[in-house]
Every structure is written in structure tokens, then in C-alpha cells.
Amino acid sequence: MELRIDQTSVDRCRALSGSIVAPVEAFIAAHSTVSVERAVLRLLGLDGVGRDEIPVPNVVVESLATPVLARGIALAIGKMVAETGLNPAQAGAAIAAGELDLAQFGATPDEAARAALAPHVEAGMRRLRERRAERGERLERLKQLPPPLLYVIVASGNIYEDRTAAVAAVEAGAQIIAVIRSTGQSLLDFVPYGATTEGFGGTYATQENFRIMRAALDEASERAGRYVMLTNYASGLCMPEIAALAAVERLDMLLNDSMYGILFRDINMKRTFVDQHFSRTLNAYSGIIINTGEDNYLTTADAVDQAPAVLASQFINEEFAHRAGMPDRQIGLGDAYEIDPGLEDGFLFQVAQAQLTRQVFPDAPLKYMPPTKHMTGDVFKGHLIDALFNLTSVMTGQTIHLCGMLTEAIHTPFLGDRALSIDNARYVMNTARHFGDEIVVKPGGTIEKRAASVLAGCEVLLERVASIGLMEAIEGAFFADVKRSPDGGRGADGVFARAPGYLNPFEDALRAELTVPA
């Protein structure tokens, strides 16, 4: 399929995003957060929980006074490692057990700390490289089917039921499995620990749950002869830590949006910006594809009106990702099929939007979300809306295809719902496989006009944002009609300015290996 679009307007939008993100990046470079520091600890091998089930990385970070923490948790741990000869994991355990106090090693020279840490940092980096290589090897051996890649969610709340459901979905043809996170985990300022069997609307994201699901999918992949990808959620108060854990457990994708937490979870914007940067740097190096959350604009407000905002958010997410050293092939920008099914020619609008996104971001593995908001208890009708969504996806060459569920309005998917949903996608995408290649959009028609107006609207919005600044724009409710103040929201107290001599050895190592645009 082809659509004529105004390329100069597209270029202008990219330039605008650059100038919108630049000042935020300056802020990011000068700050860190408790979750960034905890991620550093996890990469150094700290794990487990102390008293009251508090994760060791949290105990360790909280054990330091802000002025000390401001130079980076790595520096402190490095000193302790240099003094005690313990490795970082042992050091963490000792602190959590209350046997040793991290603060007491302050006197040690920074250089000694750096040196003591170096081998552990290298070990951490090696672990990331190994996992990434592993994925590459499997993808080579177990080829995926051509996109759209069928993506389904499991969300029973119980990781073991989720595993059953995931394996069944793979047999039905799923290529990507997402374990939906328990309601509001994004608001927890720690990552829960261990295998979990209780959750609301989803299953907790824990390292052990990641491991259990990855193992099951690796097995299923071998049987299916196709590598099946695993994804979860980073966005929230623990973006960097989840990114670290996902890298270690070889997840292949992560929901990771530069503004979702701010707008849809009232998480402090500074916290989010700093966190998303380090988490994405990690994702980039681990070869994890990020998925952004533009769909959220559409589920909470009118989809026709929000289209320009969605495109603008995609440009901003792209820019933030580039700044974190992420190549286009890892930037899964989000869109969704959320226009009112009762609207005459709504299908034309959906096609216009999907094709526009496809052409504006030619190398991005676009993530296309299914109809949700207008789904009702009429499962027969819902199945049809999903079918036209499936058709739109294959016509416009979307990459990551979230299969819609006929029971979307009713419950988190049953095993049988998932099978019907995958049948739907496979039937439609097979019978209309090359339909998109067969048609040309009539110049001056409804579809072309719609695409043009969305792009124009996006450019205007980006101009307004650029003129006042991103943080101010969010404060001015430019996005999703929600108003957030720079210092309000959850997790603000977890943000701090980097003191002179601040050390984040992984950030340094990663930046050295990734190509980050100046």
C-alpha cells in the first residue's frame, strides 16, 4: 500500500523533537534516581530480599544518606568491596543482614573503589552480551514467521497458570507472549521478589517469574521450531531495574514509554525522564525492543481527536530512544485501533493512521494495539472489530501485532479466547496476505486527506511544545488532557542531582559501546 505524505513536514517534526528533547537530556545527564542506583546494584549481582521482604538493592540504597548517594551507589559499594574483599553480592547480603554498614567505608579513595569494581562491572556487561548473543543464535536457528508478529497476553495473576496459557498460545501460533503486570505494579518503588501466584488483573513482574516463563517459552520454541519472544513492562517507578532484570533473563521486548508513567500513573516527570534514559540504554545494549504506550492516549480520550498527539508522542519517544543509543530496529512505537466502530468510514481513518505511521517510521518495528475501548459484552461483534483490525495490520505492514480478544470487555483472556483470537488473526492475515501490495490510495481521497491532517496537526503540536519546553507542556496538559507539575507526582523524592565524582560504571561502559547522537 502507498500513501503520499509531506516528507518536509516529517523532517520538520523530527527536528522539533530534537529541540524538545535536548534540554531534558541535559537535565537527565545531571541527575540520577534511587531506581537507577538500584539497577546498578542488580547489575553488580545484588539480589534477594532482607527483612520484611524488602529487596536487598532497596535496603542498600536506603542505607545511604543522600549526599553520599549523590556520588553514586557504585562508588560506595566499590569502597566496601575494596575494603572487605567481599564481592558486591556478598556485600549487599551483609548490609541487608545488618552485619555491615555501607556508610562506614567512606574514607576509601575513589580510585580504589573504581578498581575493585572493574571486574564485576565487566562481568555484568559480559552477562548482558551473552544473553544478547543467545537470542541472536536462537533467532538464527528458530526463524520467526513473517510479521505481523502475533502477540498475546497472559494475565491470570498466577505465573504457573500463565505458563500453561503461554505454551498453549505458542501452539496456536503466537510469536510473542506478554505477561501482563499486576494492577498498578508501576506504582511500587521496588521490584517484588520470587515466583508469585496472586495478582490483580495480571501477574507481578519479578525476576523469578521472568525466569519461569522464559524457560517454558524456550522449550516451546524448540518444539514449535520458531523462537517465541517474551515481553513485560518497564514503565513505572522501576524502569531501570526491570530493564536490568529483563536483560539478564533474556526478555525480548519491554513496554517502555518516556511519558506513560507521568501522564497515566502520575509518576514524577523528572523521575520518569531520568529512569527511562538509563533503562533504554540498557535495553539498547541488551537488544531488547521497546514498546511505547501511545495506545493509552486513545483508550482514555477520543481516538479521532488524539491522532496528532499519538504521532507527536511517537516522534518524542523515537528521539528519547535515539538519545539512549537505541537503533530504529529496536524502537517499537505504539498505535492502536480505537476509533468508534459506529463511525461511518472509521475503517478508512484507521488505515490512514496505520499507513502514515508505517511510512513515517519505516525501520521501526511498529506495535499495533487492538480495539479495547469500544469492545462490549457482545463477543460476536467484538470478534468482527478485531477482524478489521487484523486486516488493517496486514494491509499496512505493522510489525508487532497485539491480538484483540473477543472478551476484551469481560475478563482477562481465557485460554479458549486466546485460541479464537489467534485463529482470527491467522485467517484474516492469510486470506488477505498481499492485499496491501495490490492497492494504491486514490490521491485526494478521504484516506490521504486524513493522513495529511494528522501529520499537520502533529507538527503544530510539536511546535507549541518546542516553544515552551516539554516539562512545561506537560504541566500545561498538552498531552492526554492531563496536567502534571514538574515536582508533583509519585517518586519525586527519589530523584537527586549527581554530585561531583558521581559514578555509574555501567552507564560509562554502555555509552562507550553504544552510538549516541551528540
Next chain:
Amino acid sequence: MELRIDQTSVDRCRALSGSIVAPVEAFIAAHSTVSVERAVLRLLGLDGVGRDEIPVPNVVVESLATPVLARGIALAIGKMVAETGLNPAQAGAAIAAGELDLAQFGATPDEAARAALAPHVEAGMRRLRERRAERGERLERLKQLPPPLLYVIVASGNIYEDRTAAVAAVEAGAQIIAVIRSTGQSLLDFVPYGATTEGFGGTYATQENFRIMRAALDEASERAGRYVMLTNYASGLCMPEIAALAAVERLDMLLNDSMYGILFRDINMKRTFVDQHFSRTLNAYSGIIINTGEDNYLTTADAVDQAPAVLASQFINEEFAHRAGMPDRQIGLGDAYEIDPGLEDGFLFQVAQAQLTRQVFPDAPLKYMPPTKHMTGDVFKGHLIDALFNLTSVMTGQTIHLCGMLTEAIHTPFLGDRALSIDNARYVMNTARHFGDEIVVKPGGTIEKRAASVLAGCEVLLERVASIGLMEAIEGAFFADVKRSPDGGRGADGVFARAPGYLNPFEDALRAELTVPA
């Protein structure tokens, strides 16, 4: 939507159909059948049943020796009317009651008979004109929605349950109601009488059933503010009689195919050709739209292979209709969405066929039949196949749209099935209303190539048929792989050559008013 097609090939196919049908028309002109004669009687007002429930028209026709019948039943009745002063209806009643013998009036001069009949013939013609005018007036006042016109079937076997179902369907948005005929009624050499409540797979086509449904739909039309059309089946051993009754009860459409009975019901070909001609002449004058049965080729053999045969049959049906004085706007040529849903790009083939038909017969109210053969007990999957059928129909501008039922493989439609089916069509056709106007088919693509090959295949087939003659071609199993001999099949004995002085006053009156190509 637009498709490039080879117009010279199209013209050639029309010319070929002309030379295929011409000789058959010569045969038709020289013959009549018992059902043509019975239709004449019905138009003269004969009705009711005699002993053993045998319809009066049957009793009367059977009461004559072939040589006498060969001059036309009208002549005989005319003589009786002239002698007895009874009107035709009374004459028929007397004969059925065994009080008078039609044969005994042979001596009366033909002229006297003609004269005696004239007022009754005019009365009959007036009745047809009045019904047609009635329809016109209502269509004016109660505008239909734009096509595709949603058509659903009722088939409970009980005319009263059918009525309930029909009225419900109208409220759901149906524009055309078809009362499916009881299994194999086409094989009965008489038209059953009265209101019926028993039938297999459908409800008997009787004048009273027609009247009951028409009355219910007229009421529903007023409430809905849209004129709702009624249709039934002519094809079979009683084509002319059903055409007469349908005209009188103001049906708006009739299944009327020039070859269906021959190929799919093993009805004698000569009988069918003669019958279809007179029935179509009546349909033409009554303003009834005929629906042809090409779908039957697709349900009984592979839909991809049969495509050229379908197009060929459409050309032949068109030619026969023109020869009966029928304008394009009344020729509802049939096609169906029967390609295996498991075939990759099958949707492209369906679109190609539908668009080709649309462009080859620009003024015909095309009848598009839903998927049936590949429907299974998986009602969820079936609902999706119906959705792509609905999309194809609105994209390619089909006229008469038979709504597919998700329970096609299971039972004749439940009331709820029909509602879901209409919801499906309304949703898809509304959300994609003008999609067809938005797209151009890529030159040289799969769709264009497919359409071209179907047209070419059709031309070849028509050439072969033209070279040996239609009856011989049917004997040679050129159509639907079935072999029928000119003198075999049901109802052969009801065909006879017209003797000198043969009279069918309605044929004469109709030909005088219709424009029939020489």
C-alpha cells in the same frame, strides 16, 4: 474501486451468448409446456383445488388430450366461456367438480373463443399493471437504504413462524426477505395450495403463503419507513405459475435461473428453457427482479476453478432475460463468496471476481451470495468469513446482499442468528462504506491478473458452447460437471410442440408491451 478489463473480450462474450441462445429461442417459440398452460389459467383467474387437493389448473390441463392442448389451453377455455357464459374461474371450478368436460366445447370457432377471452385477458393484464404500480408508489414513498440491500432468509417450514422472523429481521435492518422453499419443491409438478405450517428446510411456496408474508411486510415497511422486498423461488417444474402468482401477490424478486433446474435438479432441459422464457416474460412485465443461481456452481465444485463457468452462466442468463423482454435493471445475476478460507490471498480472488462482475454488468442488480460451503460449526470463525464477504460486497458495489449466517453449517437461521448476521453486515458496510472509492487496483497485480484470466476462461468456454450448441454442451457436461440429455430428466412429458393456431393470449399481450430484441 477500479479494475482494467478487456472490453473487446466482454463484447465478444455477449456476441457468443447471442449465438448460443438464438437456436434455443427458436425451439422455445415452437413449444409450450403444461406449466405454461397452467400459468395461463391462473392469469385468467383459475384457482383453488379439486379432489385429492389437486390444483384446479392441473385438473383442467390434464383433462385435455395432447392434440387439443397443443393449440393452447386458452383456446379451449375460451370456447367453453363463449358457450357457457361462465367466466374462466367458474369454468375451471365446474371442470374440477366434474360437472362439465372441457373437451366437449371443441366445435366452437376459434374467433368466438378469442373474443370471449379478451375481457378476461385484459383484466389479468390490468391486475399485473396494478401490482407493479403499487410497488412503484410504495418505493417512492418508502425509500430503501442504499445498496448493498441486506437480504435474509426465513425457513422455519411454518409460514407463521416465518412471519415472526421476517418482521424481526426488518426491525434489525433487513431490506429483502426470502422465504426459502421446502426441500425439493422444485420437483413438484404443481403449486401447493393454502397456508402451510409443515416443510423441510423451508416453507412451501403457495399463493396464500405469499399473501400472508406480503401483508406482514407491507405493515412492517410502513413502520420502518422503508419498503421491504419479498422474494421466493421460481426455478423448478412450475416456473411460469410461480411467476404468475408472484406477480399477483406483489413479490419483488424471484430466483429464476435459465439452467438451474436442468443442472441441479435434473429437470428436462426443453421443459426448463420453455418455462423460464414465459416466466421471465411475466417477471419482466410485473417489474420483478430475477435472481440467477450461479452460486450453485460454487457450492458443488471448487470455487476457484468454477469462476469462468460462473461468468459464462451470467452472460447466458443475461441473454435469455433480454430475449424475454427484461431490462438490465431487473436482471439480478448471481455470484458467491465460496473460495476456501484457508487459501492464501483467497480474499484477493474474491475481490477480483466481484469487481469483474460489477464492471461487466454495470446496470444489473447483482446478487451476492455468502460463504456457505466452507462454513463449519465454528460459529466464531464463520462470523469472520461473513465479515470479509460483507467487506467485499460493499467495496465492489454489489446490489442484493444475502447476509451470511454464522450458523450456516448447523441449522436454518434462528431469529438471533439473523440479528447477528445483519449486525455484522451493517457494522462492516458502515465502517468501510467508501473504502472501495478510495483504492485503485495496481496494474499487473494478482487481482488484475485473476480477473483477466477468469474473463479469458469464460470466453473460451462460451466459444466451445457456441460451436456445438447449448443443449449439446449441457449433454457434454460443460456446466457444473453434470451431464443431462435433451430428452432425459423430470417433466419431459410436459413439453409439447405448438399446433397451428396455438393461442397464449398473455404471451401475445406481453410481447406487444415489452421490447424484445429480434
Next chain:
Amino acid sequence: MTQGVKPYGDTMNDGKMQLSFTLPIEWNEAADEAARQLAVNMGLVDVQVVEGRKIATGFSFFVLYASTPHSVDVDNVKASPARAHAMSMEEVDAFVAENVGRKIRVAGACIGTDAHTVGIDAILNMKGYKGDYGLERYHWFEAFNLGSQVAAEDLVRFTKEKDVDAILASQIVTQKGSDVKNFTELVELLEAEGLRDRVVLVCGGPRVTGLLAAELGYDAGFGRGTLPSEVAAFIAVTLAERLRRSGSQLFA
């Protein structure tokens, strides 16, 4: 009609219905029969297993059509009182002016960890729902929208501070009974604080029914497709009624 009503396929009282479900067994010849027997065990008759297939190792999916011999006595089915009094925004405002004589204070929230605010917003926001204005638009209502993930404690505290007349609690997530849990917690807390009788307590969400609300001890419950005016009318009428009984303008 007084006699029981049965499902309608294509004939009165044929009792026809469609079912679909998954069984945790491998599909094979016998599986279809197992599905049929399950339906028979459920008391269904004329059972047809029209589709049966493997959807995964150890799991089979089935579609059935069958007749139920059961019926329902529709005459004794009562509509929930909640939507009894239909009034337009103007009518409600007039009614309140007349019968309450002051603005009604309403506090709405999506309680527990539930963050689905679209529903409660539809009831409260100016904009409203399906062309029916939200409570903020009413002249005689003062609406407070506390938003999402509001703890029962906070909602109760707010109720006290602001002398709220009516509480609107929303629950969209129902998995594992979280909605019932949260609704119950709220009503119990109100009772503990002795506030229960001082407020008109209303719950809502796609799975809420009048019946559930009654069981939970709420004054009313609103489900799928509720319109703001229906809620406003219920609150106004109920409150006026209480005022009439108590003869005074409660804590005005």
C-alpha cells in the same frame, strides 16, 4: 404472560441456546462425546456438538447448540430500583431546588488499586456520557471527583471533611473478586465511622447489578451503559425522601 419463558431459536419454547467452552483434555473422537455428556449432565437436551477441535496439547475447544428444559418466570423478575425515576438534568435540578433546597455534595472515586476512571468520569465530568451531561454540569450538585486508586480511608475522610451527601464508588477490575472486596471494605469503614446512614451510598461498574449492590449494603448499583442523569435522579429522590422522613435538612 404468566407462564415461564424459554429461549427462542426459531419456534416458541424450543429452548435453543449456543454454548462454547474449553475442556482440559486432548482432542480425539471421544472428546466430542465428552463435551456432549457434560451438556447432558447440565440438564440440556437435543445436544449437538457442532464444533470440537484441539486448541493446544491437552486442551480442546467446543461449540454446542442445545435446548434447555428450564424457563424463567419473567413476571416475578424485578428491575433494579436504581433506574426507576427517569428525569432530565433540568428536571433533577428543579426537583432538588424544590425538595432539598441546597446543593447536593457528591464525591466520586475509583477505589482500591483500580485506575479505570473513564467510567466514573463519564458520570461526573461536565462532558458526561452519550450526550447526557455529567453531575459537574448540574446546578444543584457539587461534584468532587477524587480520581483513581483512592483508598477507602481517604474517601471516608473526605466524606467527613466535606459533609458529603452521596458517595459514588467505581470498580471496573473484577478479577478474583477485587471489586466485591473493595466495595465491602468501603461500606464497612463507613459503618465503623458511623457515616453509613448519613450518605447515599452508590456503587457502579460494568459488572455491578442492583442485586449485587443490595447484597453489599449499598443504596443502589449501576452497571453497563449507565447515564449520569439516572444517577443524579436516584440520588436526588433518595435524599429528598430521607429529608422528608427526618423532617429536617440533614446537616445542612
Next chain:
Amino acid sequence: MTQGVKPYGDTMNDGKMQLSFTLPIEWNEAADEAARQLAVNMGLVDVQVVEGRKIATGFSFFVLYASTPHSVDVDNVKASPARAHAMSMEEVDAFVAENVGRKIRVAGACIGTDAHTVGIDAILNMKGYKGDYGLERYHWFEAFNLGSQVAAEDLVRFTKEKDVDAILASQIVTQKGSDVKNFTELVELLEAEGLRDRVVLVCGGPRVTGLLAAELGYDAGFGRGTLPSEVAAFIAVTLAERLRRSGSQLFA
């Protein structure tokens, strides 16, 4: 597994199923509750009426999800014997050559007024079904396809004339029990003519099950998606078995 099996939603034994049906009542607030009560009367629990709407004056359509407390004892569910012996065409031919020693004569027809020949053709025609060749293709079978709308009398007469070993009767139309009526007529006529025990009597059609066949007094019944080889194998084995018992080559 020995304990009863229940439907599986997302957790073992949750018993979840989906239902849909139409009630002949006007839709309103109470109608949803009526639908719920019907499900409750059917013995379902956790009933959720997730969709309820007017589809016509006096008719409402509903979609429900609910849990059934019932289960099915899968261990005691037997597959129909019909498809027991899987053999390829070659194997069947070899088996017949060895155990029958002459061609088996089979007559197939779509009986009564039923004109749906595609099914019986799929079993008999060379071409076969889903890549599985039809009986006409078998070396050791002689297949007669009498086509559609064959009266029981004619089929029986043919059986006598041609000394047919096996009869294949097809019924696709099932409305108002026409299939059962026609199948019964055939078997009774065969009995009246004293032919019943001389032939392997097989019925088939999308709604046919082994159970139905047994009830009707047929040797076997084949349903949805039958393959010709399954039918051939059954006929061959059954006939050979009878020959063995009777020690002779029946009417050879």
C-alpha cells in the same frame, strides 16, 4: 485422570463457559435479570450477563459467561467404534483380498428428499476427500453411487438386485428430525425385506454420531469430517468378521 473434568477458563476447574440465546421478551432493565435467573435455574453459578439488548419488538439477545458446577467423567467416555480401525487404502485392499477374497459391493445414496450429495460423493467418488481417495478408487471395492433424493424402496430394491454387501445412507438435512425419520424408514424396510442382517448398514452426515447410529439400529455412523478410508476400513473389518463367523463367503 480419574476425577471428573470441568470446563477450563483460565484456571483448572473454574468451569467457565460462554452462552448466548434469545428470549421472547421485550428488552429492558429487568430482561438482563431474567436472563441471569434462567442461567441460575439451569444450575450455573457466577453468572454474568455481559450483553443484553433488544433485537426486535418482543425479542432480546443475551451473551453470558458463567461457571458450571457439573463435570464429565472422561474415563468412561467411549469413542464410537466406527473409526476404530485406521487403515490406508492399500492396507484396506490388502485386508479385503486376504479376508474376503472378492470385491465388496457398496451402494451409497442421499436418501429421502435430501439432495446434498457432496458428502456421500466425498466418500464414494475417486477424488475422495481431503486427499483421502474415495471407495471407487479402491481395487477391492465396487461402489455404486445412487445419487440424491433416493427413496428407501429404490435403495432396498437395488440392494437385492445387486447383492450389495454394504449400504451407505446419507442425511444432511436434519431439520424437524427428517434425518432420523428417513434413516428409520430405511432400516425398517430392510428388516421387513429380511435384508438387514445380510448387509453392513452405515449412516452418515454432519449430525450423525456413533450413538445415534446405534440407537437407530445401524452398524455404524460417521459424522463431521469423515474420511473415505475410515469407512472402507470399517466395512472391510465388519464384513470379514461376519464371514469368519458364518464360516462361508456370504452370497459370493
